[in-house]
Amino acid sequence: MLETLPVTERAAAAPGRRLSRAAPFVVAALAALALWIAPLFLDTFAVNVLTRSMIYAVLAVTVDLLWGFAGILTFGQAAFFGIGAYATAMILAAYGATPLGIAAAVAAALVAPALLGLAVGWLSFYHRSTPLYASVISLVVPIVVVQLIYSGGEWTGSSSGLVGFDVLPFEIEGYFRLAALFLIVVTLAAWILVRADAGRALVALRDNEARCAYLGLNPRRLQIRLTAALAGIAGLAGFLFANASGVVAPENAGFLFGTELVIWVALGGRGTLLGPVLGTIAIDYLAANLSGDLPFLWQLLLGTAFVAIIILLPGGLADLVGRLWRALPVGRREPAPPRLVARVAGTEATGTGIPILKVENLAKAYGALTVLEGIDLEIRAGELVSLVGPNGAGKTTLMRCLSDGTEPFKGAIAVGGTPITGLTPNRIVGLGVGRKFQVASVFESLSVADCLRLARAPHDGLNPVGQAETLGLPQAALDVLRMTGLDRLLTRPTRLLSHGQKQALELAMVVALEPRLILLDEPTAGLTKAERTTIGTVLKALTAGGRIAAVLVEHDLDFVREISSRIVVLHQGRLVLDGTVEDVVGSELVRTIYSGGAHG
Amino acid sequence: MLLTLDILTTAAILFIVSIGLLAIFGVLKIINFAHGAWLTVGAYCAVVTAKLGLNPWAALPLAFAVGAALGGLAEHFIIRPLYRRPLDAILATWGLGIVVGQLVTLAFGRDVQLTPNLYAGTVEILGVDYSAYRLVAFGIALAIGTLFALIIERTRLGLSARAVIMNETLARSLGIDTGRVRLVVFMIGAGFAGLAGVLLTPLTSVDPNMGVSWLIGAFMLVMVADASYLALAAACLVFGAAQVLISTFVSPILGSIAIAVLAALVLRISPKGFSRA
């Protein structure tokens, strides 16, 4: 057990934590109360407009979750909203506002967009898909939906839309309150999600999708589920909109409306939830009031403000407010770090005789250029193998083949007896392979503790509603943190760490995966002497237990000499030497290779 | 026969509309969502030319000049700060499109404008009467394609632009002023968009939002073509044909989304689109 907080300090932190956890609920309750009585003081016009604005604000929350948090710029929420609204209008028109009709409408408004969301997600996200492609698809979806509405004839009312269908038996105040409650519930749920451990996975996806995959998370599945779920929420907003307005039109599903949502979120402040909510309500309400008198000027001002905000203040108005707030001399509490707990590593026997890694006759070429040829390699538990060789020998390519089965290569690679050909990185992680990249690959917007918690997600899961108070890590990962001082920086955002600290954090994350095989690409590049020694000690201790093997690519041969149990020399894509440190050090062949004499 | 002519002229018009966007995307790796606004500006240059009583064809050089000048300003003030944020650049150029559209509205009103036809009447070709202007447009597309090819393949600017596309680091290390190449290419791309706006006037009604309806099609074509103008020509032919055929034999509404849907599917299967072929 390793406890980082003295007992007294922890006791003091606990009530504060409980208080801050209750705060969102208190704020939400107060907001609900205020909005409940607000219609008593507002005129009919304002009540009508604000009802619409609050429904749009729900959409803004979904856009913010997708774009601001998960990094998926989407214009497609309008389409899901429109489908929800049309499904509602069509069902209510056919069956009337009977309890059954309403239930059917709610169900359809939720399920139809969610199903389409699944399809869109499947189309948008695949191994090696780009963020731009997802945005392209999100542009196409509303265009297609609108054209389908146009071609729907009497069913959809074509270009004039649907009007005059039965709606819920509410006065306008009733709709206002319903919209307000819906908005508050959705915003609160989103708030809780993004602050919970599971919400960190969204930000992690935005920051570094590759790292997510190499932690064994399935980025694609997360993105598809998020898209489908938020499509459903947008559909429900459409249900409410259809009832409150009594009209649905093709514009409600259109690409232009999709861009407006993005503009509101950008102006309010992406990634802040409250910014987009308040921004949407303010802009839509102002638009309704001003656009009557100054229709073009209003659009002109909005467009100009949008361009200026994107260029000068990407965080939107919420960022500006946040900066002012932080400038105030108000006492602020550091978030309490989670308590570090040692987790007993699984003790399954590995002495089955099957090598952890077996490479047979591996070859890889980029076009006509052969990078690797005839590589045979077997690595067993307890080995610490260094891969050395001059520039262009194929070391990094070999590492890539070992950790990503979708790389086109010839020959066979098996991890613990399982062939990896065709497997995506996250599935290879599932076989027990952890990879540390050459350039430290961590999540820049997250804290040290959050990065480590994501690394434990495949083992321990992520809390979907709150933040766990403890962080359980294998002893080896705790050792890395303690030796590098990261255990005292758990709440620090990763982007503020030094280069060496980032490298150490990434190593701790990989170790936290409890891999059987660790691949490290130049783990000491750019580190100080002391940091290199630390990493060397950690690697030796890890493999000394006899359950884990490590393969590292390294240029610092002093380091290699110190820690390796075996050295493999690559030269021009071939494995030219494989032996103990003594075999390789002082080998005439190696001296020749490094003096350049073996070229050509 | 009519179908063949429709396909060829539709492809030609798509090519005219997309080429400016392609130039900018190829070199700057930025998607210019203000492209629609440049089309609109070009069309209003035709309106102005008509009001001044000039020959309608005089709108072409005017539109190119106005488009290029506005493009230069946009590159300097909006695109340059956003090179490292390509998704934000899409949004900022979209915002610019809104601003330009509203300025046009303030200046000319939101009503549909009438422009003189650049080339009226029909001609009989192989037994069918066909719109003379669409045939002229086909010729113009060939001319624009040739001009573009000459600039890219024969001029020093074109060579520098290709160098920036292929390997910007190397281009810079050889002493090429890559910032200037970007600026000039953006101006030329915007200029071509202006030209396209004029050439669209006989085919579509001129109003402040006319450009937006062309934007998505052009955008999808450019995505599929990556940075190659030959691939763009091929994409225009293939998708233009799909649009015409689906409109004729299935439904005009499905035809109108044919380009977007097919291009999205092509990109899903082959992320580099047609440029690899």
Place this chain on the structure above:
Amino acid sequence: MAEAAAQAGRRIEPAGAALALEGVSSGYGAVSIVKGVSLSVGRGEIVALLGKNGMGKTTLLKTILGMVALRGGQITIGDQALAGLSPARLVALGVGYAPQEQPLFQDLSIRDNLRLAVPSDRMLPEALERLFGHFPFLKDRLAQRAGTLSGGEQKMLILGRALMLRPRLLLIDEISEGVQPSMVERLRGVLQAERDSGVSMLVVEQHVAFALALADRYAVLKLGEIVDSGAAKAPDAQARVIDHLAV
């Protein structure tokens, strides 16, 4: 002012260094790669910079060229302090560069590759004459795609491109890599002839034998710092360098 600087320069380096680095540091993002490197290249001198991959050699060249930001120290070429000069300006000052990574536009013709290296097409014929003087085989192959040249021929094109503008200072990154021995000798001949006509060179190499045979002085870069330097022709030079490089 300029005179004082020139005088100061003469005091430090009586021979008048073609390139002088003083305490140069640079890197990418949070990573520092080059750490306080001091080094000078005299007029008509070849200095070989040796070191294994990842030790900062290429980054050092790119720092001199202004492609990686200088974080500390000073770089002077002749009497000109280099702070924020663009690569274009450096070419005008007479600096030639033969890069190692992606050094050619593979899909462009050899002629176009060369055109891109001259500031204007008017200067091309004269530059080509110089190029053919060094590497006549390129004369008949100008229309060929650069990517179709063999590895060794590509290296000659890269070197020829850097030489054809009559540079005063050449920065060369691993020109011998992947080149067969006979061609390596040919490259050495060309470089030494240029040196004898007064061109100064900083040559980054991993091929120790070639580098020491070519250079007048050498320096070894390890983890961004110079750990050894001396006369290239000293009897123990090769053994010392290899000790720094090999296992």
